[in-house]
Amino acid sequence: MILLTIDKHLDTRNKYSFQCTLLKDLNLRKHMLRKIWNSVSFKVIALAICTIPSSGFSCTDFLLKAEDRTCIVGRSLEFAQILPTRVQLFPKGEQFQSPAPNNQKGMQWTSKYAFVGMVILPSKAISDGFNEKGFSVGALWMPGTEYPAVSSAPADTMIHFADIMAWLLGNVETVEEAKNALEKMHVYSDKVAGFSIIPPVHLSLHDANGKSGVVEFIKGKVNIYDNPVDVLTNAPEYPWHLTNLSNYINLSPVNAGELKIGNAVITATGQGTGFLGVPGDWTPPSRFVRTALFKNAMGAPKTGKAGINAAFHLLNTVDIPYGTVREKESNSGDFTQWIVVKDLTNKKLYVRTYGDLNIREFDFLNGDQNSQEAKKGIDLQTQAL
16 A cells, blocks of 8 residues: 555645636536545545556647747646656756665766756656747656666666656756657666656657657666657557657548539538548557547647647647546546646646646746745646546
8 A cells, every 4th residue: 555645735826926817617616625635634544556557648748849840749648546646846956876786876966957847756756847938748658668777887876767857857958869868868767756667768859949759768767769759658569659649640630522423422421521531539559549649630830829829729629538538347447537737948847637727827937946835846636636
């Protein structure tokens, strides 16, 4: 049994974060808070997490490039068990220590850049984030991952896979720089607090220049790819998804014309015939295809503001409502706990959670980086209603 702490809901409507009023149904809000908190009473509760299904973390990630050169990243996080999450500022100059095998000390470093991370509790591992240079990293679930075996390298050159996010965000400006650094790293794997298995993840990289990359750990090797379509989901391996797109090149946003059969003229029943056949389920291949095709059809947003709006609309197409994905044995399944939209150019983060459709803006990187509130972080409510 693993103990997870659920803290009292924090009011984030302050100089670092505001809420856009998109949902005004007060009865719904009251129902949400009552259902979430009645059984909790703001105390520590115990959650029994026996297994983490291999289908977990049905995440989707993409990059949009606006005509004004603003780069926008959209990302969703899905999981069956509740993942308490904190939005936290890590200022420049923060010191980090990664463990090494056999209770030794691994890599130590001091961050060159400030960054904002989506921190998963209680592990304190960063699942997503971006830094003051506009470099973005997201960790997405990837069944089939096999991390490198423990090498004979000195302990102080080794880094736990769960610390790669913090290292990259604190030290890297571009995708190319990240690729070069990862090729030289001595990565090893071990358990992470809050998970009964070693979480299998691959990494989605983006930067403010509009470049994207993918990092996967396959058969003990680090595979690094360019990402020309700027989209990533989960299994299988990234090259498979690119090949799979070949099966859908007939799809188009342009409606089909009428068809004459004998003396009959057959017309469409409505709009959308060009995309008839686009996969609509929530499997990783289908979400990859749907996101890539819809993103391509939408075209480049004119401005960064339009790009933020477009990113939320695109994320809506992969949103998983609670109860629509279930494991046969446990009757539980993934749902979209939160989504983030990151403006890599203007260094702003936008967050929406399952239980609260209000969009929150976090402007930590443009604000006071010595703020104790920002460094402590703001907890999100990730529960379903």
